[in-house]
Amino acid sequence: MSERRSARQVLALLADPGSFRELPAPAGESAPDGPLGWRGYDASRARAAERTGEAESVVCGTARVAGTDAVLIAFEFGFLGGSLGERTGDRLVAAHAHARAHRLPVVPLIATGGSRMQEGMLALTQLQRVARESALTRRAGLPQIAVLRDPTTGGGWATLGAGADVVLALPGAQVGFAGSRVRPPDADPAAYTAEAQVAAGSADAVVAPDRLKEVLGTWLRLLTAPAAGAPVPEALGAAGPPATGWEAVTAARDPRRPRAGAYLDSLFDRRVLISGDRCGGTDPDGMLCGFGERDGRSVAFAAQTGTATRPAGYRTAARLIRLADRLGVPVLTLVDTPGAANGADAERQGAGAAIAEVFQAVADARVPLATLVIGEGGSGGALALAAPGNTWATPDSYFSVIAPELAAAILKRPPEQVEATAGQLRIRPQDLVELGVVRGIVGPAHHPRPPATRRPPPG
Template identity: 60%
Template sequence: MVDRIGARPLIEQVCTRFREWRPEPVTEAGRDGPLEWTGYDDQRSLARRRTGTDESVVCGHAWIGAQQAVLIAFEFGFLGGSVGQDAGARIVAAFARARELGLPVVSLVASGGSRIQEGICALRQLQHITRACLLTRQAGLPHITVLRNPTTGGMWASLAAGADLVLAAPAAAVAFGGSRVRHQDDPDDTAFTAEGKLSTGQADLLVEDSELADVLATALELLDPARLNPSPEPAEVPAALGQEDLPDSGWAAVQRARAETRPRASAYLDSYFTTRFSIAGDRTGGTDAGMWCGLGEHHGRTIVYAAQTGTATTPAGFRTAGRAIRLACRLGLAVLTLVDTPGAANTAESERAGVGPAIAELFTAVAEATVPITTLVIGEGGSGGALALAAPERTWITPDAYFAVIAPESGAAILKRGREHVAEVAAGLRLRPQDLLELGFVRGIASPDR
């Protein structure tokens, strides 16, 4: 059993300051709720005495570190954190207040779902909450959620799953179906846990309670409304970290890009950003360890990044990068992409997962981006799997990288030439940095001082 902490102790632990809002109830007292459920008023009275809260959610204006946010905290001890009309109205009002104040929303969720004693009147709150989330998203304000134990049913589906950043408490139960109603053939499957949600791309990060305040403060600083701008300046081109001289042949360029000693995405991200916050997963069941995405601070600005790390990119990787770019567009943040892949994964598993549509989705995200995207090719630029992450008209390349329509070995095979002709094919592809500059594919070759 995972330890549960009540809403108010959790607020004290996370917030440096908190001012609660206490709205008037929307349901009529003394009727046992809209369904006149026998004993419902008595149940609520008992829950108030036990928890010290008058509903299953506590909302207010919070200071987390030096950052401000609108906070929604669930009290699981109040009828299992279930949501009826009053709780739903509080959540909707909190999102409305966030729009009025221009503040991000942080939701600390621990809920069994809709409140049975209010029936369909409770269930319809999912629609109201979803619309409140949508309006806040359209206003360009971020939403960070924390999945606590348990997060099930409607609050997972309507409030938490669609948040911009999804954090989760380790070992928390997270699922649409609660333990008493899910299929009994797999009651203990890890799919119903926070760890399962992380592994299938539905959560970004597991966070211990002791680290939650610092992690939220970092995320809120990167998402400070003062840093969000519908028309941001482009991200600066990172300085080249590898060799300075240019390759003398196409095959030499390919060998340089494939060298184990060549700087990878991790080195570029560490050099470029002072603070980073990772986002992971495509939100549809997949992750790709070779696609790193997130938010980072560069010279006081927040920039969204998507970086390939040298492996073949899977459908989940393309979809995660698309998710990052769409988030940047909605919030008004410039984007930096780092290209380094031999190409798209060409396995049967990748085909079943929709690699073609996933690449198309990323091409579209780049093409319709409303914020500037800056691309640096830092290693292999393998065909369409690399091109999908590259910004038209704003792509640079390092001296130890290349870009080609196809790998030279594959090109030789298609042309029915032996391996002895691979270097000749590489030369014919004109894939060196200086060739790509002459052909107009890149705007420049990055240097160590840029």
Template identity: 65%
Template sequence: MNPLGWPGYDDQLRRARERTGGAESVSWRRGADAVVITFDFRFLGGSVGTATGAVLEEAFGEALAWGLPVVSVIATGGSRMQEGMLSLRQLQRVARLCAVHREAGLPHVSVLRNPTTGGLWASLGAGADVVVGVAGAQVGFAGSRVRPGDDPAYTAEGQFAAGTVDVVVAEGDVDEVVGRLLGLLTGGGAVPAEVPRALGATDLPEDGWSAVERARAPERPRAAAYLDDYFDHRVALSGDRAGGVDPGLLCGIGRRHGRSVAYVAQTGTATTPAGFRTASRVIRLAGRLALPVLTLVDTPGAANDAAAERAGVGAAIAELFAVVAQARVPITTLVVGEGGSGGALALSSPDHTWIAPDAYFSVIAPELAAAILKRADVRELADDLMLRPQDLVRLGVVRGIAEA
């Protein structure tokens, strides 16, 4: 317990045990739905030493033995200085425990309480499948005593904005949100998700330009309406875990007729590199947890400004194409609006894509095709592109047209 012979450390441990009633800064219990790991910040700032690592190993071992998810309720200042590098090496131990648990196909939810800083944020916290931040909590790799200054970036809300926290909730809502998540992260199955019903027009467009106009109409039902109609309830997931969030992409896991389904839905905006990376992350998670996937396509195309290029839009799209191609779970796609070029195709199932009557799917927008081909007849070109739902069925691009 005092591997470095640190002066006064034995007394510090004794006082911490008297104050908290616990043997270490971390404890765990096995419930019916999960193994719950809880940090006690009153015990030397929730810091992690060699004995703490042993407790965490016990907890993950119990989760593996019973095939249970892990919920990590974290409040820590990081590694324990009094144990030097032996303390820091516990981060590698934690990473291995999480990796073995992940490979077993079991979910991990972390809850970031105040504060969550240091190496445990960068391993047990940020490495979870779903990261729940408590509103107002201090969250960051650098703790308050070592960072250059205070900034909103060092909060749960700041981490949410940066794409490393999925959802921020009030302290009193944590149990409800985590309970709902645990119910959603299991129970999917290998059967493809059902095709959503069409919520807009039911008749088919007469010509190509009419199809484009209907897909662009402001009153057309958007992704949020389809998700509300499709799921009994759902929990959103946010962020690409690389510093980016695309507000034009809705992702998460929902419950439909007693079955969990992961979803990725475009909302009519140009999808950014962060959006494509978030989609890849959610589909990978669904594959590991054996959840079917529903994707809703609605975008004029991928973001093509200079910022998108600097953020690696091409590589992000390529990654998503590969993730979809290698998916170990069935993916169902419904084109609900504009299906613009590769930015839409990247999110589409290769063999289970459907289209709504008031949507279109095209190699490129008619206006852009006209500019490339130096043609002035945009309306006629829309017909030549054969982008209507009925054209796409005939070409074998989609399996069918969704019904109301």
């Protein structure tokens, strides 16, 4: 169980000293004992107010977090379990409206048990209001970063939490749609934790309280300070292109060749990762997605790591590209995969649909996109991440319609003809330039910069 802090304590933990300004509470009067006339409801609210010093279950205001201005929405769990009622909904609507009017990111600091029973369906329908406000804020191109405190359950998790662009969580926090009193009696409690949600791809990271301000501040800065274009890294491996197609394949498959992590480290001063496809999967060994800072400006990245990319990896990349496009952040993709995972499990997890998501996200994107092929470019599983018209290659890479071994098998050629088949496929970096598939070969001293212009709208 994570340590519980009051709303004001959390705000004090995150806000730069003296920067928090509480938003005025929306005007409104409650009927005696609430809209349902729930006997004793007024008395319960009065006791909650006396105990917490708050008039409702959320405290909303503006503050700077590590130097970046944001709207903060802090839940007070001590006020009727941080539950959502009509007046809570009014405050959340007003907070989002203020964020849009002043072009500020929104940070819900959630600790809630769900909707307020004493207000019945009128309380539950606040989730629709919250979802609508979140959609309007998203449409305005403003980021939403949720922090999951203990507990985050019910509608608060299903709207403000899981619906955010980036989801951070405190260690040990109870997180799940079902609260502890309404789960099946045989439910595994370990499934309802922040750590389990990260493992399932529904949250991005668990962050210790003493690092929360730093991490949140980094996210806020990266999601609100986009670069003009997506820079392409220098080549870190071989200096010259390969002589033959098979030499290109062996160079790309060399285990000593620089991988995605080395390229990202060479390009960015710092970077943070998103994790998970938001529908039950992660692919941490196959795809690195996140935002990096270079010269004080941010660039999004989706980088294959040299393994067969799993469906969750493609869906995470599509999520990253769509988010970056909405926020106006340029995107760099690094292609390095022998191909998409093609086992039975991958098919059951929707490999084709996941790859289609990435193709569509790239095709729809209006921000600048750039791609560097840094190793193996294996078929459609690699092409899905490639920026049309702005793809580059390193000397120790190749790009092929299919692996030479598989091409030879399809053509019913003996194994000794695999190397010759590689040459016929014209997969060397210099072949790809001549064919017009890539713009050029990146060398150690070459700094290609794609045009810093938005792509025209589709159609």
